[in-house]
Amino acid sequence: MRYIVIGAGAVGGTIGARLHQGGHDVLLVARGAHYEALKRDGLRLITPESTETLDIPAADGPVPAREDDVLILATKSQDTVSALAGWPSDLPVACAQNGVANERMVLRRFDRVYGICVWLPAQHLEPGVVAAYGHPYSGLLHVGRYPQGVDDLAERIAGDLGKHGLVGLTQTDVMRWKHGKLLSNLGNAVEALVGHAPGREKVVEAARAEARALLDRAGITYSTPEEEASLRGNQVDVRHIEGIVRGGGSSWQSLARGSGSIEADYLNGEIVLLGRLHGVPTPVNEVLRREANTFAQEKRPPGSMPLETLQALIDGRCAA
Structure with a gap:
């Protein structure tokens, strides 16, 4: 084969x-x-x-x-x-x-x-x-x-x-496992936009909470972080590689390469789509989807948006 x-x-x-x-x-x-x-x-x-x-x-x-x-x-x-x-x-x-x-x-x-x-x-x-x-x-x-x-x-x-x-x-x-992985990947856009800025976890968790509520409403099952950690154990621990700086995940790398596109439409955008199908607003994931695409199209460097700017955009969308 x-x-x-x-x-x-x-x-x-x-x-x-x-x-x-x-x-x-x-x-x-x-x-x-x-x-x-x-x-x-x-x-x-x-x-x-x-x-x-x-x-x-x-x-x-x-x-x-x-x-x-x-x-x-x-x-x-x-x-x-x-x-x-x-x-x-x-x-x-x-x-x-x-x-x-x-x-x-x-x-x-x-x-x-x-x-x-x-x-x-x-x-x-x-x-x-x-x-x-x-x-x-x-x-x-x-x-x-x-x-x-x-x-x-x-x-x-x-x-x-x-x-x-x-x-x-x-x-x-x-x-079911891929839907669980989708939840973890909702943070990819946050990392791509603001890098490893202290406090970014709050935005990531807001995106995931929005998504979990929608998956539950739609009756879509997903694996939990606890299940994943139990299955993975210490089989795939992240280790340092001498001479190579690990910048970020797949979305961060798309911006770093200046590829002109990013996967946000199929990560955060999947939650936006599900929200529209069920008539539920998804302001956090919509902002992340939109801003990540803008960064990719304009070939902006990863991590170049201040966290305060991203949070203000989300707050504005939530209030609209």
Whole structure:
């Protein structure tokens, strides 16, 4: 079986590297300077324990498919549809992405869709280079068939992921875990906007409280932080990597790279959408969604908004 990792950035690059190290056939799909670096020099994977350069085949778009191909989609959600253009719709697709909208989008075109809930602290800021901070494992990945269940392929994907440097688990209710991860990811926009400003936790918790109330109202179940901590234990502890500063999560990295887009529409925006469907205002997540998109479009540096400014914008929206 060949794993084609579409979006070989922080998460996709780490997954592809670990599958390759586990003896699996892997193809990395990337764009621009990152693709050129992968093709020319290979993937440089840096972890708390080691630095390795891995000679993994790379492509910048669809290649002739094989019957045993499995697509692992690791792009940001806003790139999901375009990233899958040109790939045969009879291939299975596993969505190793934040948010909960990707599987549904993919299912419109692909018959076999799998969700992967990703706990994998990593960073990709330099072409050809991925830093994975998890120790002793780089990440823990839940795999399940979408919308629910576990089949033979889900079992095999989880088993293959767990062969080297990752923990792979199967979950019959993988979207429940992904909704729990969505709640934690609502803080991504806060970090991207104000960095690690003291007191930012108040805004993060307000966004999550708004979201939990809506998920409960909609009857959508989600994993809790306590469940997640119990399952993860000390398997994916974040460790310092000598010579590399860990700036922030995926949204922070999007701004740092000046990519021009950010995932907020599918994180905070998922809560905004749910609120509109149920007639419930979501002022905190709406401000975070709007401001994060503005930062990305205007290519502002991460962490450059004062916390007081963000709080004033939220207070104004709440009072409107």
